[in-house]
Amino acid sequence: MMKRWLMVLLLGLGMAAGAQAADVLADIHADMAGCESCHADGEPSSDGAYENETCVGCHGGMTEIEGDQxxxxxxxxxxxxxxxxxxxxxxxxxxxxxxDCHDDK
Ligand code: HEC
Ligand code: HEC
Ligand code: HEC
Ligand code: HEC
Structure with a gap:
């Protein structure tokens, strides 16, 4: 489930900070809301579980995001x-x- 208000807030912050076209996804997000948007206290976890939960928190889960993949x-x-x-x-x-996992995709 998309948290619209949060997306709008983050986009607004990103623009206010003069975010530029960034090359990688993490930087696009960090420009909007810092490393803390995905890492607890800005520090990567050992297994990535925390980080992957943050994605779902903002974008929704696998059945909610656009795209059959x-x-x-x-x-x-x-x-x-x-x-x-x-x-x-x-x-x-x-x-x-x-x-990596499919021969035909
Ligand atoms: C969009 C979410 C997101 C943002 C924002 C983000 N990261 Fe990450 N980061 C991840 C994920 C997911 C991983 C683990 C998987 C991977 O390496 O792709 C990771 C891994 C890392 C690692 C470990 C790399 C490794 O090879 O083990 C470091 C260090 C790191 N991030 C630092 C940062 C710093 C510093 C920032 C802010 C400039 C930042 N990250 C912003 C999601 C993010
Ligand atoms: C704090 C909220 C937040 C978190 C956490 C977050 N995102 Fe995002 N993400 C956004 C916003 C806001 C945008 C820009 C608006 C959009 O494209 O939906 C975005 C954009 C994207 C895009 C589209 C980029 C493009 O090409 O335009 C992808 C893909 C994405 N995020 C994946 C991830 C993944 C994977 C993670 C976790 C590692 C993650 N996001 C974590 C809020 C978040
Ligand atoms: C099987 C591989 C795969 C997995 C797993 C996956 N994605 Fe994606 N995702 C893609 C591909 C391929 C696209 C198409 C654009 C691209 O290449 O980045 C995409 C696009 C997106 C977009 C942009 C959608 C749009 O049309 O605006 C977002 C946001 C996104 N993914 C978030 C996530 C989040 C959050 C998760 C975990 C809950 C996730 N994805 C898991 C492969 C994947
Ligand atoms: C980490 C391994 C992995 C990756 C990476 C991956 N898949 Fe899959 N995918 C699977 C598994 C496991 C299944 C379920 C078993 C099956 O049906 O093959 C599956 C099933 C599917 C299915 C439904 C069944 C079918 O074969 O029609 C589609 C469609 C699919 N994957 C497309 C993609 C696409 C497109 C990408 C790249 C964006 C991708 N996958 C990346 C592991 C993966």
Whole structure:
């Protein structure tokens, strides 16, 4: 479930801070709301569980986000399995994001 008010607030903050086009997903988010938006106290967790919960908190779960690639993996994958947030903007950029597990996708 999209928390509209939060998205609007964050977008507003991002614009107020003069956010520029950032190259990777983590930076796009950090420009909006800092490293703390995904990391507890800004520090990465050892297993990524906390970080993946933050994604769901803002964007919703696998059955709620647009795109068949999400619903197809409900209960199987977590966000960071495909979204290499510190490496790319688009999940599809990640080399082998689909081919790692599927021969035909
Ligand atoms: C959109 C959410 C998000 C934001 C914002 C974010 N990170 Fe991360 N970060 C992650 C996730 C998810 C991982 C673990 C998986 C991965 O490396 O892709 C991670 C991993 C890391 C790691 C460990 C890297 C490794 O190779 O083990 C460091 C260090 C880190 N982040 C620092 C930062 C700093 C510093 C900022 C702010 C400039 C930041 N992160 C902002 C989501 C985020
Ligand atoms: C604090 C709320 C928040 C958190 C936490 C968060 N996001 Fe976002 N995310 C946003 C907002 C706001 C945008 C920009 C508006 C949009 O595109 O929906 C965005 C944009 C995106 C986009 C689209 C970027 C583009 O190309 O426009 C992706 C993909 C994404 N987030 C994935 C993630 C993933 C994966 C995580 C967890 C590692 C995460 N987000 C954590 C709020 C959040
Ligand atoms: C099976 C791989 C996979 C997983 C797992 C995954 N995504 Fe995605 N996601 C994609 C692909 C592929 C796209 C299309 C754009 C791109 O390449 O980044 C996308 C697009 C998005 C977008 C942009 C949607 C739009 O059309 O505006 C958001 C936001 C997003 N993902 C968030 C998430 C979140 C949050 C999670 C975890 C709950 C997640 N994704 C898990 C592969 C994945
Ligand atoms: C970490 C491994 C992994 C990744 C990465 C991954 N998948 Fe999957 N995917 C699975 C598993 C496991 C299943 C369930 C078993 C099956 O049906 O093959 C599945 C099922 C599916 C299904 C439904 C069943 C089918 O074969 O039609 C689709 C569609 C799909 N994946 C598309 C994608 C796409 C597109 C990407 C890249 C954005 C992707 N997957 C990335 C593991 C993965």
């Amino acid at each position: 999400h619903a197809a993996h409900d209960g199987m994958l977590v966000c960071s399995d495909c979204h290499a947030v510190h490496e790319h903007t688009a999940a599809a950029d990640a080399s082998g994001a689909c081919a």
